[in-house]
Amino acid sequence: MVRAILDGRKTQHRIQVNLPVIGINMGCEIAGNELAGEINSGCYWNSKLGKPGDRLWVRETCYATKSTPHGIRAVAYPADNEIKIIEYADQHIEKWETLFNYCNAVAEQVPSTLMPRWVSRITLEITDIRVERLHAITLGDICKEIGCGLYDFIPATHGFLVWEETWKSIHGQDSWQSNPWVWVVEFNRVEAA
Known part of the structure; x- marks a missing residue:
């Protein structure tokens, strides 16, 4: 994945939302669908990962x-x-x-x-952030997530199987079936000065 980021092929990353999220303004629990509505409408108060324009650093071996x-x-x-x-x-x-x-x-x-x-030698700038269910991913987003080309999957359904296996290998076999809420972070690599 680090090579895909360096090559500009990986421009999206999903991270499971740790529920419950405690709202920063009211101090009460926010459900996944409420968090998704809030973040997806451009209100980033409760975003644990930042907002567009913020920068992240990449950890690697x-x-x-x-x-x-x-x-x-x-x-x-x-x-x-x-x-x-x-x-x-x-x-x-x-x-x-x-x-x-x-x-x-x-x-x-x-x-x-x-x-x-x-x-860390890699800095990323967030271009978009949203919250959605894991299974809501599109084939185009799978390519952005794992750093491949849209036509690498023939038939297209193979891309969804690759994504499912990739997710399970990182988060465990049961993590796919629960269809958790995930942060979807889109980014561009910031070149070193």
Whole structure:
């Protein structure tokens, strides 16, 4: 998925809504259909993910390199083998040591769930956000979600099966049948300055 974001093929992401949502203005529970109506009409008070124009950062698996004799420390990103120099000599040693301490002693791998913000190299700008049921996805949205072309699925019903299996592999077998409410976040990648 990181490669698909880097290539500009993945421009949408779904995240399950954690119900109940407590309304920020009244302090009461908001049902999924109420949240969908609110967000989809452009009122983002209760959006846990932000609103159009806000920026998100992407977590991904990475590797912290050991210090070289020249004092160079870096982070490697296996999705596309990019290497980002973090510091020279004594600059930012404390931050890098914290990252390195997350690492597995053998592989020096930092799982995406433990990646700190300052190591992230991908920034996304939200272009649209809405709430809908998981099964309401269209074939076009499946392509935006998994980073494929519209004509990659012949017959088209194969795309829906691929999406179902992808969702189950991430969220568990029972997660599909419950047809949960999901945040649908559309985004563009913001190029680094």
